[in-house]
Amino acid sequence: MGPEFGRLAYVRHIITYSLSPFEQRPFAKYFSVGLPNLWRRFRGQVLRVGPLFMAGYALYLWAIEEEQRLKRKNPADYVNDE
């Protein structure tokens, strides 16, 4: 069922090196590199996501107020009533 290890791909001239998990710090540079990287990824996406959702939220707030306004009578229409 599907490609198995040994039949996935034929590659040449690729050498990989790795350290044993017992010879390295488990969370090396988790904060010192990880947090700046998180900021980099955030900056790359925020202008594509943020403005849209801010506009959507503004629409949501406006719609609630508008519905409330439309349910009420306009006081200005009754200002000259005795």
Added chain:
Amino acid sequence: MTHQLRKSHPIIKLINRSLIDLPTPSNISAWWNFGSLLGLTLLIQILTGFFLMMHFSSSDTLAFSSVSYTSREVWFGWLIRNLHTNGASLFFMFIFLHIGRGLYYTSYLHESTWNIGVIMLLLLMATAFMGYVLPWGQMSFWGATVITNLLSATPYVGSTVVPWIWGGPSVDNATLTRFTALHFLLPFALLASLITHLIFLHERGSFNPLGISPNADKIPFHPYFTMKDALGAALAASSLLILALYLPALLGDPENFTPANSMITPTHIKPEWYFLFAYAILRSIPNKLGGVLAMFSSILVLFLMPALHTAKQQPMSMRPMSQLLFWALTLDFLLLTWIGGQPVNPPYILIGQTASLFYFIIILILMPMAGLLENKMVEPTYVTPK
């Protein structure tokens, strides 16, 4: 070579090939966790549902009180019920995120896997709809009445089909008993579809966020992704328990605490949150048949995704216009969900109609156009083979 049972036993080797020695791309992100979470949620729903079914009576005179008895008198019945109701919400949350992953990373290019997935979504929606009717509360009864009545819009056969589905002239005992039977049966159809979904997926192997062939860098599913999925499962279980233990009625409707009464119509009939987007699309068209067709089309349009794909680059990772449209679609979906829960008053009517229109415009027109434009903007050096 030593004899390895997991590779030679006829049954165990199936499990081995799917969950242990399965070659998996090393770079699949958290968005790939939702598949296993959906399987886990299905299992939770089947188990909790089975225990609830032991105490449920599917008669219209007994259903509501049997659920009340289960919650109050059965040992941990309240917990089993809360897990089941909130598990359904979690099921839909995961499936929406799973589909979102599929749209962003163009997983729909695995056509067989994708099509079975859409069928599973339809099965899930049918199961959840029928399950909500079982407690026989006000919203159960009236939600069933509204939605089943929609089928009367079908030309020629509509007025005949609806009483046939009801088992009588209205939603009544016969409807409840057959919905109980179907609600028990369909999850097993879902389970069978899940196995088929996985068989097709494993023929080619998982996609990955880069969109290029990962065959040169694959790692075994166990222990890397068993562990990663275990973490996802722990987080999902925590969310389910927070809902079930602290906020069990957060996502529900207060009307369903009242037993069904065919003589009293609730002021605001609406489905559970996961159906609200479809409800908004349904109500956006003044014509009954038009609304029904639009509602079904909003799900069935997913079958068209492979045909609408025009970009040479596979995922949206390097396609900014498509990304913008994807997030616009997500926002549109959220707006539709919000509007579906609101009464049909201005300005919600116009917002709902606009959002419904944009839902189809984004999927059918803007996203394919963006793909074509992006092809012209960038000359890719590697084209992913289909």
